Structures are given as structure tokens and as C-alpha cells.
Amino acid sequence: MDIETVEVGGTIRLGQxxxxxxxxxxxxxxxxxxxxxxxxxxxxxxxxRGRQLHGGEVVTLADGRAVRTVRVG
Structure with missing residues (x-):
């Protein structure tokens, strides 16, 4: 399964x-x-919500409508 990578260019909070x-x-x-x-x-x-993401983490959202998985770049 290919996971989409979203480039953020540094650290970012989970909510952001x-x-x-x-x-x-x-x-x-x-x-x-x-x-x-x-x-x-x-x-x-x-x-x-303030969890710091530094890159490489895999974030999965399963909200009942769909499941989406993305990697923090």
C-alpha cells in the first residue's frame, strides 16, 4: 500500500x-x-492535539466515513 507523504518542512503539531x-x-x-x-x-x-510531529510519523484518521493514512514528511 502506498502512503501519501505530506511535506511540512519541520515540526508541526498534530492538530495543525x-x-x-x-x-x-x-x-x-x-x-x-x-x-x-x-x-x-x-x-x-x-x-x-499539541503532539509534536517531526517527520516520518504515520497519521491515520478513521472517522466513520473513511480511513485515510498519510506520512509526515
């Missing part, structure tokens, strides 16, 4: 990354997705 990668429509939507346990980082549910 969800918006930047098009996985969330807004910061509030990102917060909601994370709070509901719909977001995984490297296969583990992540509930911290």
Missing part, C-alpha cells in the same frame, strides 16, 4: 497537521476528531 493535510476542515474539527479517538499516530490512538 490534520488541517494542513486536508484531514480536518478546521482547528475545531481537528480537535473533535482527536478528542473522539479517531486519530492514530504510528498505530496508537493519540488524544493530544
Amino acid at each position: 497537521f490534520l488541517k494542513f493535510a486536508g484531514l480536518a476542515d478546521s482547528g475545531a474539527h481537528a480537535h473533535e476528531l482527536i478528542a473522539e479517538g479517531d486519530v492514530q499516530v504510528d498505530g496508537r490512538v493519540e488524544t493530544r
Whole structure:
């Protein structure tokens, strides 16, 4: 399976990354997705919106509508 890589050029917070990668429509939507346990980082549910991503992490969103997986570049 090919995983899309989203280049961010440094560190980014999880909530910001969800918006930047098009996985969330807004910061509030990102917060909601994370709070509901719909977001995984490297296969583990992540509930911290401020989690720092440095590159190479695999972020998966499974919100009931679809499952999308992207790698932080």
C-alpha cells in the first residue's frame, strides 16, 4: 500500500497537521476528531492535539466515513 507523504518542512503539531493535510476542515474539527479517538499516530490512538510531529510519523484518521493514512514528511 502506498502512503501519501505530506511535506511540512519541520515540526508541526498534530492538530495543525490534520488541517494542513486536508484531514480536518478546521482547528475545531481537528480537535473533535482527536478528542473522539479517531486519530492514530504510528498505530496508537493519540488524544493530544499539541503532539509534536517531526517527520516520518504515520497519521491515520478513521472517522466513520473513511480511513485515510498519510506520512509526515
